[in-house]
Amino acid sequence: MAKGKTPAVSTSLKEFLRTGHRHFLRSLSVDNVIFGFHENQLKVLLLHTTFGNQWGLPGGFVGIDEPLDKAAARVLRDRTGLNDLYLQQFHTFGQTERRDNKVLSKVLKDLNLNPGKDHWTLQRFVTVGYFALVEYAKVNPQPDDLSTTCTWHDLDNLPTLLMDHGDIINKALEELRIRLKYQPIGYNLLPREFPMKDLQSIYETVLGRKLDRANFNRKMVGYDILDKKKKLFTGGSHKAPYLYSFNKKKYFKALENGLGSDF
Amino acid sequence: MAKGKTPAVSTSLKEFLRTGHRHFLRSLSVDNVIFGFHENQLKVLLLHTTFGNQWGLPGGFVGIDEPLDKAAARVLRDRTGLNDLYLQQFHTFGQTERRDNKVLSKVLKDLNLNPGKDHWTLQRFVTVGYFALVEYAKVNPQPDDLSTTCTWHDLDNLPTLLMDHGDIINKALEELRIRLKYQPIGYNLLPREFPMKDLQSIYETVLGRKLDRANFNRKMVGYDILDKKKKLFTGGSHKAPYLYSFNKKKYFKALENGLGSDF
DNA sequence: ATTCTAATGAGTCAATATGACACAATAGTA
């Protein structure tokens, strides 16, 4: 979907479509499922395509001399304006139906480029899926050259999506669910300091069921990977909760001893 | 590494190297980490390359109209002679150093083909890693067109490997370890009926530590996914163990209730 | 200032799971 900003590539969309096959790996792309958390809702960042009038995941191509992970990180940076985010490869999608005839052939026509079936963007693409966990408030969503808007969408109220992007999101969520069970990565969705209730909300949303407040607290504190801070003044008319922050040192020590495993 | 046997592709190696770029996706390959279990050892199936005098994973290219998963299954079938095996995609490797200059340029020279830097096989490749769990005794290892032998190797005594194939195996093992903790997939490495001790050995090998016999037994039986069969006559001078077999119906029912999860 | 409300931190307790170990049973061998 995205126009890559790899060094030495023209910034013009037309030029990109004409000569991209010389600067990017053929038939390979990356797509990012960027998760955010806001108002007790898990959200995904989506782009609205200029030409096809459809929503799709932020994605891009892989530079001919660019590591795969860097390509995904580049797309993530370009769409969020942020660096060094939690980004995790989770699955590669290689069905033969994965090709975008509608949107891109319309683009090509509009730009007076050869819309023939053999254009490199109209070929079948294998895409490597990454999911990212980002702090909602910090993100400044940026559309790419093929889209008009870039906005958050509630995960349980998604619009119709391009190609298999719905499947990709589902798989990302599934993978997130699994990972959350043996790595406490949820904090990546929160500010540096957060009340325990917010972390619990994330777990409840991702796992899809309510958790007991007291037991959740006990368990998280039990992992010994959080620092307890001073109080928070919430503005709510009730007892103010503690704030916690994630402690990386403690985390890696805890990982060695095996966090949350059977056997 | 492998020559694909996709329909309508010439069976000659030379022809394949000359025209492969028209039948396969460019710069994309699949590699299989095929695990077997024999004499209490976890084994991996490796190929010895004819030209480079090195060992590598069984792999292949993806047909232009072939689903990714099918390509991996095809490679697995071609090397083992078996169908319908446990095969799981686990990671895609996309470092820029992933190109095979040594082996393939030698092959090209020997076949009097243009050994220029721009030959399609000498480009950088992104490879999708799959791991398979197979029943050791049933496998009939088959080398491919670029290798002389295909044999099992002890996982803890591997030879020097091609490119990043060592990393790929390590990652596969790591992924297998994680999966084993929340899905009882170990039985795929065993015959249809097996004594509990063999299953325990697999867990011990994969997890890398001894497990208590009685507790392991209790836990596995507790999952309620195994059928207890008649006795086995081992030939050993001791009490004969029961045989168990995996029950898929029970398994899927157990999965719904969440097998071995925190929270 | 005092009372009220909603949400928090901490604690209890029964049920269940885990880890370490014990012991009788038994297939083949001596």
Add this chain to the structure above:
DNA sequence: TACTATTGTGTCATATTGACTCATTAGAAT
């Protein structure tokens, strides 16, 4: 018939989990 190695099963102390209680407290209402 006794011996040996290994198996099926049981026990028990300890740790973890799930469901619940209760005193505490920040801000709003009075």
